[in-house]
Structures are given as structure tokens and as C-alpha cells.
Amino acid sequence: MKRLVALLLSGMMTLGMLSGCGGGGEAGGDTPDTNAQAGGDAPASSSDIVVGFSTGAAGTTFRQEGIDDFTTVAEEYKAEGRIKDYKIVNNTTNWDSNEQANIIRDFINDDSINVIVVNPNSPTDLNGVLAEAVAAGKTVVAADCEVDVEGVYCVSIDHYAWGERVAKYICEALDGKGNVIQVYGGEGHPANNERIRATEDVLKNYPDINLVASTSGGWDNQVAKQVTSQILGGGTEIDGLITQDSMGFGCLTAFTDLGKCPKAAFIECGTANYKEYVKLKEEGKDIKVCSQPNPPSIVASGLRIAVNLAEDKQLDESKLGGLYGRACIYDVKNWYTDDNIADVEPLLEGKGDDYLLTEYWSEDEAQAFFK
Numbered sequence: 353m354k355r356l357v358a359l360l361l362s363g364m365m366t367l368g369m370l371s372g373c374g375g376g377g378e379a380g381g382d383t384p385d386t387n388a389q390a391g392g393d394a395p396a397s398s399s400d401i402v403v404g405f406s407t408g409a410a411g412t413t414f415r416q417e418g419i420d421d422f423t424t425v426a427e428e429y430k431a432e433g434r435i436k437d438y439k440i441v442n443n444t445t446n447w448d449s450n451e452q453a454n455i456i457r458d459f460i461n462d463d464s465i466n467v468i469v470v471n472p473n474s475p476t477d478l479n480g481v482l483a484e485a486v487a488a489g490k491t492v493v494a495a496d497c498e499v500d501v502e503g504v505y506c507v508s509i510d511h512y513a514w515g516e517r518v519a520k521y522i523c524e525a526l527d528g529k530g531n532v533i534q535v536y537g538g539e540g541h542p543a544n545n546e547r548i549r550a551t552e553d554v555l556k557n558y559p560d561i562n563l564v565a566s567t568s569g570g571w572d573n574q575v576a577k578q579v580t581s582q583i584l585g586g587g588t589e590i591d592g593l594i595t596q597d598s599m600g601f602g603c604l605t606a607f608t609d610l611g612k613c614p615k616a617a618f619i620e621c622g623t624a625n626y627k628e629y630v631k632l633k634e635e636g637k638d639i640k641v642c643s644q645p646n647p648p649s650i651v652a653s654g655l656r657i658a659v660n661l662a663e664d665k666q667l668d669e670s671k672l673g674g675l676y677g678r679a680c681i682y683d684v685k686n687w688y689t690d691d692n693i694a695d696v697e698p699l700l701e702g703k704g705d706d707y708l709l710t711e712y713w714s715e716d717e718a719q720a721f722f723k
Contacts, residue, residue: 401467401662403438403655404459408471409446409538412571413598413622413706414648418471418496421649421712429659439465446570447538449477456481460488467491467662469654472499475542491662495654497542498675505667506679507654508543514646514684515547515596518618519554521642521689522592525616529560530591533583535569535576535603537596544596551594564588569599577602584610593617597646598708601625613637621645621688621709623700629693643688643696649712653682656718665722672721680721685711 405422409415419440429435441455452473459465460481468490472478479501485492486503498506522532534551537544548566555561565583569576576599584590584606593614595603600619605628607613613632619625619641632639647653657680661667673681686709688696699709 399434399436401435402464403435403467403469404465405440406452406455406470407442408452408473410442413708414571417648417708417710418651421652422655425652425655434659447473449474453478453481456485460485467658469493469495469658471496471651472542474540475499475545491658493654493658495651498679500676506674507657508679509682509684511543511546512550515550516554518642519551519594522594522616523558523561525640526592528558531562531564531588532592532594533564533590534566534594535580535599537571539568547596571597571599573598573602577606580606591615598622601628604628613639616640619643621696623703623707624705626696626700640690643693645684645686645709647710647712648708649710650682652712656713660722667721668723
């Protein structure tokens with residue numbers, strides 16, 4: 353009898369230990385990924401969607417605002433249970449296509465990642481690895497510019513139209529004659545290539561406009577200021593400034609530091625740029641400006657398209673456009689000149705000097721591209 357009781361007690365203790373090891377939940381629960389953004393108290397989700405985002409570059413105001421709003425939308429989806437997680441990986445060397453290809457290849461080899469959003473650093477150099485991602489069954493979306501890879505959809509503004517509008521305004525504001533400079537963005541970046549192409553095409557129609565210099569500012573204010581200062585130091589009188597995004601401030605202050613002021617210039621829709629323009633007008637400077645947002649948060653719009661695709665929704669091909677017919681084109685909502693640029697001021701209220709106006713699609717606006 354004593355032996356029987358001992359055996360029964362031993363069995364009960366063993367069962368208790370096994371129950372304690374079970375953790376009180378279903379077996380196979382996922383361990384949180386420490387490389388992903390924190391998701392807060394998100395509800396349990398049946399979604400297996402994990403997004404990898406290759407930014408291509410970091411450290412500029414433009415890129416950081418885009419990363420911030422990408423995170424906002426990713427957290428929105430996570431809270432709704434539409435995605436399980438996401439990872440954001442920045443290049444250590446900005447604009448380096450080889451490094452970005454390795455990041456994308458890491459995403460391909462990560463079995464947990466099934467959606468890849470990429471801001472490509474080249475219109476061609478990443479085509480091979482992006483095709484590999486498609487072949488591996490990943491949903492792939494290129495955001496901010498376009499690539500020609502079958503199976504890869506794109507979300508972008510029309511960068512050619514964006515650059516064309518700026519270049520035309522500068523030429524018209526100068527009455528079709530004068531010396532201009534162009535300070536462009538990241539070397540080899542598809543968006544930058546399209547804007548340069550647009551400037552070249554516009555200038556063909558203005559034979560009395562002389563392009564004195566065209567050089568890269570790397571989408572960096574300080575670099576843009578430095579290269580502009582070097583050009584101005586050459587002694588040629590510069591009448592017009594064609595540039596992009598937040599570099600407008602660096603370029604413009606290169607002029608003002610030397611006691612100069614262009615007759616016509618592009619300035620970004622941002623706090624510092626607008627303040628510098630107001631200061632020049634208050635000093636009585638005769639400067640005409642144009643400004644239009646290039647939304648840093650286009651990558652957040654790209655995430656919306658990517659997640660809807662991963663949920664097996666079908667794009668309405670009649671609504672696609674772009675260079676290769678596979679792009680959801682984001683129409684920039686605002687265009688500012690001297691006539692209405694004061695409308696920017698209330699939009700900048702309470703923002704830091706490095707703030708740039710940005711915008712991205714709501715969920716309804718993104719879903720309008722689907723059947």
C-alpha cells in the first residue's frame with residue numbers, strides 16, 4: 353500500500369511540473385523580434401505578414417521624416433492585427449547600391465519576412481536582387497522611385513514632372529535669359545535621374561539660359577551649401593537656382609553668406625527655407641521663388657500598397673502609370689510661388705527649423721488603387 357501511494361504522489365508531482373513548463377498559453381508562440389519597432393499593446397493577430405524596409409540612406413531630414421511616418425503606418429497596421437511585425441534597416445553608406453542589395457538579400461533569406469519595401473538607390477543596379485525577392489515569393493514594392501522589374505510594383509510621385517515644373521518656373525521667372533546652376537540629389541538615384549533629365553529637356557527650349565554648373569549636393573544641406581559656395585566663388589554672376597528638397601536652404605544661404613541673392617530660386621516647403629525667403633523679402637531683395645513638396649513620407653504610402661498586396665488584393669491596372677506601367681502615382685497636392693507662398697506659414701507653425709512639409713495616403717486613398 354505504501355508503495356502504491358508513493359507511486360501515485362510521484363505521478364502527480366510529474367504532471368504538475370509538466371503543466372508549469374507549458375507557460376499557460378498555446379505552444380509555438382512567437383518571441384518578439386528585438387530588431388523590430390515596438391508594437392505597444394497590439395491585439396493578438398492571425399496575420400503572418402512581416403515587413404522588411406530598406407531605406408537606402410539615413411541621416412537627412414527627408415529620410416528621417418519618411419522613416420517616422422513609415423513607422424506610424426506600420427504601428428497602425430500592427431495594432432489592427434494586419435501585420436505581425438516589421439524591420440527597418442538603414443544603409444551605413446548612403447546611396448550605396450551594393451550595400452542595399454545585401455540588405456535586401458538578408459530579407460530574402462529571412463523566412464519570417466514576406467513583404468519587402470525598398471527605396472532603391474539605383475534604377476538598375478538592384479534589379480537582380482529584386483527579381484530574386486519576387487522569385488522567392490516575397491511581395492516587393494519600390495517606394496519613392498521606379499524600377500523595371502517584373503512583379504515589383506512602385507509608389508512614387510512623377511519625378512520628371514516635378515523637376516520639369518521647377519525648371520520651367522525658374523526659366524520663366526528669368527524671362528528666358530541668364531545664368532543658372534543646378535544642385536541635384538543623390539548620384540544615380542532614380543528619382544534624381546528623372547529630375548536631371550527634366551531640367552535638361554526644359555533648357556533645350558530656353559537657348560539664352562546658360563547652365564553654369566550642375567553638381568550633386570547629396571540631398572544634404574551642408575553639402576549643398578558647400579558646393580554652391582564653390583560655384584559662386586568662381587566669379588560668374590548666378591541668376592537662378594534649380595535644386596531639390598531640403599537642399600534649397602543650404603543653397604540659398606550660400607548666396608546670402610556672400611551678400612548675394614538669386615533672382616529666381618527653388619525653396620522647399622520647409623521651415624528654414626521659408627524663414628530665409630521671408631528675411632530676404634523684408635530686406636527688399638528682388639527674388640522670385642517656387643516651392644512644391646516632395647513628400648518624405650512616400651514610403652508610408654508604399655507600405656500601404658505593399659500590405660494590401662500581401663493581403664491578396666488585386667491592383668486595378670487601369671489606375672497604374674509611371675515609366676513602366678506598374679506604379680501607383682502619388683499626385684503632389686500643392687504648388688507654391690510668390691503669389692501664394694504665404695499659405696505655407698500656418699502649416700509650419702510650431703515645427704522645428706528642419707521640418708519639411710510631407711503627406712501620405714490615407715488607407716482609403718491607397719485602397720482606391722485596388723479592385
